Amino acid sequence: MTAAANPEEPAMTDDPVVTPEDGEQEFLSATNQAKSKYGRFNLAIIGGSGVGKSSLVNAVFGRDWAKTGKGLPVTRGVQYFHDETLGIWDVEGFEIGSSVPPREQLRAHLETIKTHPADTQIAVVWYCIKATDDRLTPADIEMIRELAADGLPVVLVLTKVDWSKNPITGARGVAKDLESFVEWLEEPVDENGEPLSIPYERVILTSTRDKHGKGKGHGLGELVAETLSLSPENEKDAFRIAQRLNLPWKREMARPIIAAASAAAGAAAAVPVPVADAAVLAPIQLGMMGRIAAIYDLDIKVMLSAGALAQLGVQITGQALARSFLKVIPVAGSVISAGVALSLTAATGEAWMRLCEQVHTGKIDPAKIGEAWGQFAPSVLDVGKKWAEQKVAKS
Ligand SMILES: Nc1nc2c(ncn2[C@@H]2O[C@H](COP(=O)(O)OP(=O)(O)O)[C@@H](O)[C@H]2O)c(=O)[nH]1
Ligand SMILES: [Mg+2]
The missing domain is CATH 3.40.50.300 (P-loop containing nucleotide triphosphate hydrolases)
Structure with a gap:
């Protein structure tokens, strides 16, 4: 389908604003900084x-x-x-x-x-x-x-x-x-x-x-x-x-990180961003994910050897998700507003936290994290929930 055939569809671009290598760097430096802080x-x-x-x-x-x-x-x-x-x-x-x-x-x-x-x-x-x-x-x-x-x-x-x-x-x-x-x-x-x-x-x-x-x-x-x-x-x-026995402690540490990244994403989209530029959110989301990975003490080297991280970076730029979300919730408009950016990031953080938990408890092989993300990645519905939550919180 081309943009001309569907005028409502925002123009697509295949040029990623953030390359997989940038994403990997963002993720890794956030993990390393978190590790040395803790x-x-x-x-x-x-x-x-x-x-x-x-x-x-x-x-x-x-x-x-x-x-x-x-x-x-x-x-x-x-x-x-x-x-x-x-x-x-x-x-x-x-x-x-x-x-x-x-x-x-x-x-x-x-x-x-x-x-x-x-x-x-x-x-x-x-x-x-x-x-x-x-x-x-x-x-x-x-x-x-x-x-x-x-x-x-x-x-x-x-x-x-x-x-x-x-x-x-x-x-x-x-x-x-x-x-x-x-x-x-x-x-x-x-x-x-x-x-x-x-x-x-x-x-x-x-x-x-x-x-x-x-x-x-x-x-x-x-x-x-x-x-x-x-x-x-x-x-x-x-x-x-x-320690590996108490998972709620880790969630308590992860949640403020998700909240901060969501707020940062909202601020980044204070002037609404065209969907094609959704990748501006990627560094914020990858940094958030790197920090969460540190909390779950994930073996980044194992993840890297599988090349999974670079692959993740591409999947997470959020463009596709943003586009589908905007389609089902027309009131959101055709651009990524602060509220949408915030919801996308919150849903991504929540999904990533759950995936990290599964890897941490040995239920998912770290080398297969890229494949597993397919099942954990937030759906349009998850983003919608976050969007509705923050609408309620505002009113
Ligand atoms: N029944 C029972 N055996 C245990 C328990 N903890 C350890 N063991 C056994 O005690 C032996 C010594 O344990 P280990 O952890 O190597 O002791 P360490 O030398 O103090 O490090 C091993 O054979 C363990 O399987 C326990 O809670 N109950
Ligand atoms: Mg011993």
């Missing part, structure tokens, strides 16, 4: 070999470092595993039979860690004990005091908890021994019944699987909530990004 979250996990430290990291952060063994051996009993968004200090707890007292041993480890760069410094500590141990040793108590003396917030994590289900009420419960251990931990006393001060912030019972090696685990949601609340203010976003 930084890396560093957690120390202390506990004997086999207590389940690696399993916890895997369950909460979705990193399988234990198997790859790509940690940096820092000193005997201390390893540092890291990627862009997460650093784990894996500390093997007290070596039985060591001639150095536990407190001094840990002191030495902490001093070594302090010689490392600022972006590797510990935010929170998970001190791990097997739930079946059902007591804290004097060495544990000394080490927890040493950590707190350094100003580090300590969560006492009981691992490998074996929950049983009451067959009648369905309530989850733990063995009597563990129950009394937890009671003691809530208000520890010495052998004379005198109160003991052991400066952990919270006790959390966890498991990463059931005793048959199955299931998703328990107590992990509580563990991430507590870790977030103990994290220093300027490291909370880094934690929200590094």
